Structure formats: structure tokens, C-alpha cells
Amino acid sequence: MFDWLIVGAGFAGSVLAERLASVRGEKVCVIDRRDHIGGNAYDELDAAGILIHRYGPHIFHTNSEAVFAHLSQFTKWRAYEHRVLARLADGMLVPMPINRTTVNRLNALSLTTEDEVEAFFSARAEAVPEIRTSEDVVVSRVGRKLYETFFRGYTRKQWGLDPSELDRSVTSRVPTRADNDDRYFTDTHQFMPLDGYTAMFARMLEHPNITVMTGTDYAAVKDKLSFRRMVWTGPVDEFFDFRFGKLPYRSLVFQHETHDREWFQPVGTVNFPGEEVPFTRVSEYKHLTGQVHPKTSVTYELPAAEGDPYYPVPRPENAALYKQYEALADATENVWFVGRLATYRYYNMDQVVAQALATFKRIETAVPRTGDEASAVAAAD
CATH class of the missing domain: 1.10.3110 (protoporphyrinogen ix oxidase, domain 3)
Structure with missing residues (x-):
């Protein structure tokens, strides 16, 4: 019997799993249909030994002292300020x-x-x-x-x-500046996890009260696992079997390449705003990680209509459809909906962490701890 089943091992699920296990002392099972933890922030060594992000570049930035302090329990940091150049059709590069x-x-x-x-x-x-x-x-x-x-x-x-x-x-989301500041973000804290995101997630989930099951789909185990409450971080429409129809998302296709040269481009990301090429941007990871390697790996991002859901599509009709699912979610007892997909919002990573921490505070207020529940039942008997 688990006190909590958490569906999704990304930021929302992992932050809540650690809090529930370490602060409340409760038994938590974290499942993810992918074969790894870390959600879209997952990073790994490629065949050349270069640390890459499987799902495109993730650059951590925040103005929240609370979010930064919380994650700092699980990682040391490498200072990094992201810079982006746009390559125009004539080859000109501009900030x-x-x-x-x-x-x-x-x-x-x-x-x-x-x-x-x-x-x-x-x-x-x-x-x-x-x-x-x-x-x-x-x-x-x-x-x-x-x-x-x-x-x-x-x-x-x-x-x-x-x-x-x-x-x-x-x-x-994209500012326009009148000065020469060429940083993509201006947040107080701009860092990369020193050992990578996956290592940070592993430390977050290594608590003895946490059981992690990757390569595990919720539909396949929901009737086999015993749990009291659930945190759902997947698509909210999927949870309700698409009762009102599918919420629209945009997906991405990632093309990873390794080049036999030290550097591929002058900054971490180069955008391609023109429609003469199908990809939107190319990112080179050594800029982000500081890794020293004679070769370099890059990722091309090609947007797609089908595939894993990455970006909720912000249109009024989609917001109205989400409101129908939100009403169902609010009426569903003992299930907490957290994260970009579960709340159909275009959140940054730090915003997801903040939402997860706020959710934990609400749980602390609303839900008796397992030991307290047992004591109450015993006293009633």
C-alpha cells in the first residue's frame, strides 16, 4: 500500500514525491511511461560522450529565491547566461x-x-x-x-x-530591449545543474520512502497498485479519457548530431526565424554545460502537429475546453493535478517547481498525514 501514486517523474512529480516522502514520511510510488526520470529535462551522455538534452535545451532561470533554494538541496550549479542569435535568410547573425x-x-x-x-x-x-x-x-x-x-x-x-x-x-514572452543586453533571460538566478538534470532528479528521488517505476504506463498498473491518493502530472484530458475531446498541443521532433570539431556555432542556441528552413533552432550543449570535448553535439528542433505533447496551444477556444476539464479535476477527490500538461499552461521549469511546492503546502493543510489518520481511526474505534 502506497500513500501516494505520482504519475510522471518530471519536475512536478519529483518535487512532490520528495516533499511527501521526506517531510510527511509517507510512502510514494512514482511511475513514468518513459524509460527514465526527469521528464523533458532528462539529459544523458550520447555515443560520443557529450552530455546532451534528449528533448532539447533546458536552461534553468528564476527570480524565485524559494525555488532556487529548494533545488539547491539536490545539486550544485554552474553559472550560465544563455545567449541566442537569429540567423536571417542572408546569413546575418543578430541578437x-x-x-x-x-x-x-x-x-x-x-x-x-x-x-x-x-x-x-x-x-x-x-x-x-x-x-x-x-x-x-x-x-x-x-x-x-x-x-x-x-x-x-x-x-x-x-x-x-x-x-x-x-x-x-x-x-x-520575448521582450524587446533598447539597450545592448544580449542575454536571453534577465532572471536573478541563471544556472545549469553542475552534474546535469538527471543527476539532480536522481538525488531528489533517492529517498527510502520513494519507489520509482519507469517504463510504466498508468493504464497498465492503476488497478494493480494500492494507493490512497494520487498526483497526476500528465495531460489532463487523458486522465478523463478525452471526455470533451482532445486538448491541442504542439510537439517537436529532435534531430541530434555530433560533429568532429570543437565548436559548431558561437552561442548556445541559434534561431532560424525564416520559413525557408523547417527547423526553428539549433542548440549546442557544450555552451550550456561547460564540458570540454574535442567533438560537439547539437540538436535541431522541428515543430510537429503529432507526437509527445510539449506546448499547450494558447487560443481562447482551447482555454474554454480546458475549463471543462479543470472543473472535472476540481471535483475529483484525492487526485492533485500539477504541471504544464495537467493544468494546460505554458510554464517554465521554475514555475512548475513553484506550483509543486505550493501544492505541497495545500496538501499539508488539507490532508492528514498517514500516521495521524491511523491514530484518528484507532481513537474512534
């Missing part, structure tokens, strides 16, 4: 997100102040009565040319939809 360097290089200008760059943006910005879509966000800030150059093609590839058909939240 992404757009900054002063991008504007100057693209337009053969020599703007030197933030005010000058803001004036450049303002002169090209389009008046939008109500900012509703991802296109609205960009054209109202920097105008049509920069939108066409950096956002339209990339978004069409990534989401299979034009930015005019997507919620404003998609392009709102």
Missing part, C-alpha cells in the same frame, strides 16, 4: 531578443542610447486598438518589418498558426 545591436546591424545604423532606439521603435509601431493576438503585441511595439523578420515565420513554424491566430501571451 535575439531584439536589442540595440540587432537594430543597428539590421539597419546599418549607429544608435547609441536607449532613447534613440525607443524613438526608432515608436516611429514604426502600428496603432492597435486592443492588443489581443501575438501579432498585435509585436507590431504595436516595433512595427511590421521587425515583426516579419523575427516573429511571423518562426511562430508559424513553431505553432502551425499565424501569430494573428494566437493569444498575445506567446510573443509577450
Whole structure:
């Protein structure tokens, strides 16, 4: 008999498993249909001995002291600030997100102040009565040319939809800067786990109260395992057998390559915003990990309509469909829905950790610990 069955060994499931096991002293079984722990953040040595991320690059960044402190129990860190360049159709490389360097290089200008760059943006910005879509966000800030150059093609590839058909939240994630800051993120804490993500997850799950079963599908074991309560981190529509229909997701295909050279590109990730190539970006892991190796490994990312669910598609009709599943989830006793797929939100890793820690606090308030339950039953008898 387990106190908890946790479906999914990614950030949401692993953070909760450790808390339930170590703080509450309860027996936890963690299952995952994949053959490994760590979810999409899983990393491994490839055939050349280079540490790669099987599901594309995962760069940890957060402004949350609580999240950083919590994960620091299970890993040491390597300081890393991610930088991204966009390769245009003519081969030009410019910083992404757009900054002063991008504007100057693209337009053969020599703007030197933030005010000058803001004036450049303002002169090209389009008046939008109500900012509703991802296109609205960009054209109202920097105008049509920069939108066409950096956002339209990339978004069409990534989401299979034009930015005019997507919620404003998609392009709102990417800032536009008037200074020369070329970091992709500006969070207080920007690090990579020193020994990799998989090692961090392994330490999180090594508690004696935790049993881990990978290569295990929930449908195959739900009637064979005994458990009191459950944490579900998979797709919420799958849990309810797609009662209202499938929630739309975008998937990815990863093409991993190893090259017999020390470096492949100048930064960790190069974006390809144009539709002349099918992939959206290429990432080189040695930039992220600091590994020293005579060869280098990279990953090409090609968006796909079918495959593992990675990104909830932010459109009003999808949000409405999720609300139907959310109502079912809220009414389901003894099951807690946590994570990007279970709550149909486009969360970063640190946001998932924060959600898991907040969920644990709610569990602590609402659910008697197993020993307390047993004592209460004995007293009643």
C-alpha cells in the first residue's frame, strides 16, 4: 500500500514525491511511461560522450529565491547566461531578443542610447486598438518589418498558426530591449545543474520512502497498485479519457548530431526565424554545460502537429475546453493535478517547481498525514 501514486517523474512529480516522502514520511510510488526520470529535462551522455538534452535545451532561470533554494538541496550549479542569435535568410547573425545591436546591424545604423532606439521603435509601431493576438503585441511595439523578420515565420513554424491566430501571451514572452543586453533571460538566478538534470532528479528521488517505476504506463498498473491518493502530472484530458475531446498541443521532433570539431556555432542556441528552413533552432550543449570535448553535439528542433505533447496551444477556444476539464479535476477527490500538461499552461521549469511546492503546502493543510489518520481511526474505534 502506497500513500501516494505520482504519475510522471518530471519536475512536478519529483518535487512532490520528495516533499511527501521526506517531510510527511509517507510512502510514494512514482511511475513514468518513459524509460527514465526527469521528464523533458532528462539529459544523458550520447555515443560520443557529450552530455546532451534528449528533448532539447533546458536552461534553468528564476527570480524565485524559494525555488532556487529548494533545488539547491539536490545539486550544485554552474553559472550560465544563455545567449541566442537569429540567423536571417542572408546569413546575418543578430541578437535575439531584439536589442540595440540587432537594430543597428539590421539597419546599418549607429544608435547609441536607449532613447534613440525607443524613438526608432515608436516611429514604426502600428496603432492597435486592443492588443489581443501575438501579432498585435509585436507590431504595436516595433512595427511590421521587425515583426516579419523575427516573429511571423518562426511562430508559424513553431505553432502551425499565424501569430494573428494566437493569444498575445506567446510573443509577450520575448521582450524587446533598447539597450545592448544580449542575454536571453534577465532572471536573478541563471544556472545549469553542475552534474546535469538527471543527476539532480536522481538525488531528489533517492529517498527510502520513494519507489520509482519507469517504463510504466498508468493504464497498465492503476488497478494493480494500492494507493490512497494520487498526483497526476500528465495531460489532463487523458486522465478523463478525452471526455470533451482532445486538448491541442504542439510537439517537436529532435534531430541530434555530433560533429568532429570543437565548436559548431558561437552561442548556445541559434534561431532560424525564416520559413525557408523547417527547423526553428539549433542548440549546442557544450555552451550550456561547460564540458570540454574535442567533438560537439547539437540538436535541431522541428515543430510537429503529432507526437509527445510539449506546448499547450494558447487560443481562447482551447482555454474554454480546458475549463471543462479543470472543473472535472476540481471535483475529483484525492487526485492533485500539477504541471504544464495537467493544468494546460505554458510554464517554465521554475514555475512548475513553484506550483509543486505550493501544492505541497495545500496538501499539508488539507490532508492528514498517514500516521495521524491511523491514530484518528484507532481513537474512534
